[in-house]
Amino acid sequence: xxxxxxxxxxxxxxxxxxxxxxxxxxxxxxxxxxxxxxxxxxxxxxxxxxxxxxxxxxxxxxxxxxxxxxxxxxxxxxxxxxxxxxxxxxxxxxxxxxxxxxxxxxxxxxxxxxxxxxxxxxxxxxxxxxxxxxxxxxxxxxxxxxxxxxxxxxxxxxxxxxxxxxxxxxxxxxxxxxxxxxxxxxxxxxxxxxxxxxxxxxxxxxxxxxxxxxxxxxxxxxxxxxxxxxxxxxxxxx
Numbered sequence: 001x002x003x004x005x006x007x008x009x010x011x012x013x014x015x016x017x018x019x020x021x022x023x024x025x026x027x028x029x030x031x032x033x034x035x036x037x038x039x040x041x042x043x044x045x046x047x048x049x050x051x052x053x054x055x056x057x058x059x060x061x062x063x064x065x066x067x068x069x070x071x072x073x074x075x076x077x078x079x080x081x082x083x084x085x086x087x088x089x090x091x092x093x094x095x096x097x098x099x100x101x102x103x104x105x106x107x108x109x110x111x112x113x114x115x116x117x118x119x120x121x122x123x124x125x126x127x128x129x130x131x132x133x134x135x136x137x138x139x140x141x142x143x144x145x146x147x148x149x150x151x152x153x154x155x156x157x158x159x160x161x162x163x164x165x166x167x168x169x170x171x172x173x174x175x176x177x178x179x180x181x182x183x184x185x186x187x188x189x190x191x192x193x194x195x196x197x198x199x200x201x202x203x204x205x206x207x208x209x210x211x212x213x214x215x216x217x218x219x220x221x222x223x224x225x226x227x228x229x230x231x232x233x234x235x236x237x238x
Contacts, residue, residue, distance in 0.1 A: 001024055001060070002023070003023050004020060004057075006020075006021055009053055017042050018209040019055075020043065021211070026185055028202060029176065029188060031189075031202070032206070033205050034229075040206065044187075047156060047187075048070055048073055050070055053066050060076060061077070074103060074152075081156070085140060085142070087132075088131060091130070092128050093118065094114055094115075096145070097145050098149075100146040100149035100150055117149045120175070136163050137164055144175075148184075153184065156189075157176075161173075169195055196217070197217040197221060198217070201216070201217075203215065
């Protein structure tokens with residue numbers, strides 16, 4: 001469904017991503033992990049059209065998308081979230097989701113979709129509240145909601161669990177699993193290892209811009225090179 005081939009990204013003399021290849025198959029929840037500065041968000045920015053790769057290619061549903069602009073990638077069915085929530089503090093929760101839905105739908109359909117998404121993410125009771133007044137968990141939920149409102153087939157989640165309590169994170173994981181059952185594929189960047197290990201079926205590890213390992217959570221958590229470079233210790237997998 002989503003394929004990266006030999007992706008490389010240079011910023012002047014700095015090589016942030018170095019010959020990374022990957023595949024995310026339809027219906028999967030795939031994790032992308034590595035130390036801070038490893039190149040994870042840079043890879044997401046390349047996939048979603050915010051950066052063009054220095055070398056390499058990205059294919060989505062068989063069509064090459066590197067070189068497209070972000071709104072073009074989104075209209076094809078690939079949406080994303082951001083590490084830092086991207087909100088308009090003076091918008092209501094409903095208007096925030098409505099604006100995202102208008103990317104693909106006319107007004108009447110977009111309004112209907114916005115109400116549906118607010119129910120899905122558990123923020124329907126806050127529909128008329130200003131986003132700037134909402135708690136971090138609700139703002140994080142809206143970040144996912146904006147991605148869902150665009151009608152995606154695959155969503156790139158960039159550290160959506162950061163700052164959440166264990167209970168809030170567990171609720172978010174349950175929502176992601178339900179959405180996967182409804183046909184949405186997920187590519188997940190996350191630093192909270194027990195979340196990655198228990199949410200993702202397959203994990204890709206990068207370090208210093210290069211792929212270090214790939215496998216099931218059990219395989220990755222017991223990989224000596226991964227432990228040395230990133231984990232520090234073997235992570236229990238439920």
